[in-house]
Amino acid sequence: MVPIILGVTIVVFSIMHLAPGDPTAIMLGDRATLQDVVELRDRLGLDDPIPIQYLRWLSRVVRGDFGRSIHTRQPVLDMILQRLPATAELTFTALILSWLIALPVGIFSAVKRNSIADHASMAGALFGVSMPVFWQGLMMILLFSFILGWTPISGRGNINHLILPAITLGTSGAALLARLTRSSMLETIRQDYITTARSKGLVERIVIVKHALKNALIPVVTIMALQLPVLFGGAVITETVFAWPGMGRLMIASIFNHDFPVVQGIVLIIAILVILANLLADILYTFLDPRIRYD
Amino acid sequence: MDQFRAVLRELKQNKLALLGAGIIVLIVLVAIFAPYIAPHHYARQVLPDRFLPPSTEYPLGTDDIGRCIFSRMIYGSRLALMVGVIIVGIQATIGVTLGLISGFYGRWIDSILMRLVDIVIAFPAIVLALAIAATLGPGLVNVMIALGIIGWTGYARVVRGQVLSVKENDYIEAIRAVGASDIRIIFRHILPNVVAPIIVMATLGMAGALLAASALSFLGLGAQPPEPCWGAILAAGRGFLRRAWWIATFPGIAIMITILGFNFLGDGLRDALDPRLKT
Secondary structure, three states: OHHHHHHHHHHHHHHHHHOOOOHHHHHHOOOOOHHHHHHHHHHHOOOOOHHHHHHHHHHHHHOOOOOEOOOOOOEHHHHHHHHHHHHHHHHHHHHHHHHHHHHHHHHHHHHOOOOHHHHHHHHHHHHHHHOOHHHHHHHHHHHHHHHOOOOOOOOOOOHHHHHHHHHHHHHHHHHHHHHHHHHHHHHHHOOHHHHHHHHOOOOHHHHHHHHHHHHHHHHHHHHHHHHHHHHHHHHHHHHHHOOOOOHHHHHHHHHHOOOHHHHHHHHHHHHHHHHHHHHHHHHHHHHHOOOOOOO | OHHHHHHHHHHHHOHHHHHHHHHHHHHHHHHHOHHHHOOOOOOOOOHHHOOOOOOOOOOOOEOOOOOEHHHHHHHHHHHHHHHHHHHHHHHHHHHHHHHHHHHHHOHHHHHHHHHHHHHHHOOOHHHHHHHHHHHHOOOHHHHHHHHHOOOOHHHHHHHHHHHHHHOOOHHHHHHHHOOOOHHHHHHHHHHHHHHHHHHHHHHHHHHHHHHHHHHHHHOOOOOOOOOOOHHHHHHHHHHHOOOOHHHHHHHHHHHHHHHHHHHHHHHHHHHHHOHHHOO
């Protein structure tokens, strides 16, 4: 895990240096004098060799110093931490919503394979996967806020504010998960031990819930962890559509303000969160399937 | 050739795959014949005709500066297909090359390349693409570069896995024994064996590329005005949702149908090429 985190820091650091031309010119804008540029280059240590710059940046990041925003002069970490709860609230609600929808739909589809309900839910899932998040968000605003007047258009506040963004963000994940749960369940139901359980005369519900589900869920758990990057990506877009004051919206605003330290900080924190989620999935994996052991 | 026929036969029986192929063919035709189909030029502005709802003159209405949404969407299909093909082309080229090298040479090369894959997938694609596109500057070319250099990991992993099994075959050993070079073995004898999963991934990849590219355009980093990119038309309609719902609604439907087309065909191809994966 450590080499991957180190690699991630190299990628994040390099993005800053991808910019064609002088990064200080972008940071300072058109009206900067030569002296401004020289001073900023000196302050940021941009004339040192790249590996030295990287190590200096890394040693600061490890101590929690992500630099200061060019735009607001605030410490980057403080800005991100202020926004993190909003993003966490949105992504977790979306995640839970997607599980609540996907697992029953996927299981039901597998159990009632080839029924009309199965075909309908899988067609719905394909639509869910194919729908652009930003468009879905706008259409939900159009329908539920403008036409029906049920929910606020944007912003963060009570549950009414949360519902549309959470559904929007959760939809594609739910669709993906429902498809996966279905195929994983189908795979499991075909196993010999399920036939044995049935032939013992167990009630179908017990066979499905106690015997099949636990094994069918193993691959699903991995996908849940892999869903997290997708959710964070979707959060950037969803937050923009619904003016949700989270990290994603801060990232977009910072991009247009050329506030690179903030962008850099957000990308790094999101990547580290994703790595931690994968670790969590590995741990859950061993819990669900005792045959798997990591030494 | 036999495998190709078998796949085609299998595909013909898959209604969703046929529907997907039909949608894609239709969009390609629309893109080719755009100037003949579109009633107006995509950049033509008629200010007195601002915010007109769908009508016979403007089938999908007009935007805030009196441009025909239908015509812009027709021309937009060209951009959508071009952007998708270029992104998938970059992704597949990088991914397949690295996957072949990784699987064929193994050892430390494999370890390094697979760690690189682990590092890249730690980033949400759209977040990393946003950061790269932001540093390179707004514009469709930069969006294509950003998405192209990120989305190759899936190809690399799958191709590597295939190469690992193909290279154990006796005939590879035999070819090596008669003195064939590594390059020849890789491109003449291993690559043809891993083409099937690449085709499936590329088809499904078109859907992903279109979705990501239109998202970046929606966020303002992709196509710049007056380019008729679907994501950008939609973004422009965002501010007028209450007043002129049609501006944001129709481009979204176009994006969704196109993506559905590629997903249907991709799923069908996967089932046809690899029956083990059939669900």
